Amino acid sequence: MDTTALVICEHCDSVYRRMPLHHGQTACCTQCGAVLYSNRSLDLDAMLALAVAAMIVLLIANAYPLMQVELGGITRETTLWNIILITFDSKVGLIAVVSALSIFFFPLLQIALYLYVLLPLRLGHVPPAFAGAMHALRQMQPWSMVEVFVLGVLVSVVKLAGVATVSAETGLWGFGVLTLLITALGGFDLRELWDRAAELGE
Amino acid sequence: MNVPRACDLGLIGCDACGKVLQARQHAEHCPRCDAPLRRRKPDSLVRSWALLLSAAILYVPANLLPIMHTVQLLNVEHSTILSGVVLLWKNGSWDLAIIVFVASIVVPLVKIVCLALLLLTAQSGSTWAPRERTQLYRVLEFIGHWSMLDVFVVALLMTLVHFGKFAQVEAGAGVVAFCAVVVLTMLASMSFDPRLIWDQQTDRDAARP
Known part of the structure; x- marks a missing residue:
């Protein structure tokens, strides 16, 4: 399994697939609300x-x-x-x-x-x-x-x-x-x- | 929505660099950054409790012992954290009085009480408000070091008011206890693993028919 496109939430261990974000967007965990990654290149x-x-x-x-x-x-x-x-x-x-x-x-x-x-x-x-x-x-x-x-x-x-x-x-x-x-x-x-x-x- | 969790999928994320690995392949160290790979922070609850209890004990002398002795023309004045706040308030700087009150008295107390709450609920396997508890943890991490304010103020006043018998500020034992409380609560919240809040959550879900 390719794991490079995955991201794990630091605070609750949920697993997500990375998606491209638009400028200024931030990806947050749907379970606990932690910031996963942002597009701030x-x-x-x-x-x-x-x-x-x-x-x-x-x-x-x-x-x-x-x-x-x-x-x-x-x-x-x-x-x-x-x-x-x-x-x-x-x-x-x-x-x-x-x-x-x-x-x-x-x-x-x-x-x-x-x-x-x-x-x-x-x-x-x-x-x-x-x-x-x-x-x-x-x-x-x-x-x-x-x-x-x-x-x-x-x-x-x-x-x-x-x-x-x-x-x-x-x-x-x-x-x-x-x-x-x-x-x-x-x-x-x-x-x-x-x-x-x-x-x-x- | 049900989001899969890394521990159920056999995945493990490196705490240091965020790399996602399959748990079986890489047993001990992250191949990218060489940090030890751990599902959860080691002995999280025990370490966190020990640090938190030490902080709670030291919180008493930190507030009762004077943090400063002000010598002014043979007149010695001992001030505790609280009396410093009262003095600021009386002198008319109510804004700073509020800042110091929040940073030095409210924040350490809130940290100790909230962390104890997080530890107790994580330990008993509570399923109550996991999202809010995780947010509470993030707030604790964020406010932690601001309590160092009073320690720096004492160090500054000691240095600035150094005019011999005329006027002199000396540090009291309370400031050492206070500094230890701040460092210990910071270490305690760093040792706590918020994922423990969610572990019980999924166990309960799985146990449900």
């Missing part, structure tokens, strides 16, 4: 552009201070790494480790892996250790939390507003843009990259 150029932009923005967001706090004549600027290092030196080092992973290392690795996978595919060949990179990408996705961090910055700005003078700096805008770029990248279905790689491998 895999646009390697767009994904690659997003990944390159995300990498540049990530570097900017980390290099520049997030915000500036002024209290009683003392001014303090904070970058993401200040936050991680100061938190690490406090009694709650665990928080620093979790923050460093979810706001810095996972997003960085995620974007680097996207670049590593997308660039060779765009040029028409499958990179070495493709499977390993794809597994890492899939597993990292839920643990990358840039968007939550951005909301956290907004909450702390408001909490401080009565006490000190707070102003947003370049780094915060960087993280805002990074949130949009990573969300857009995450919207692409990794399974379609597997299909593309399989086509190239043949």
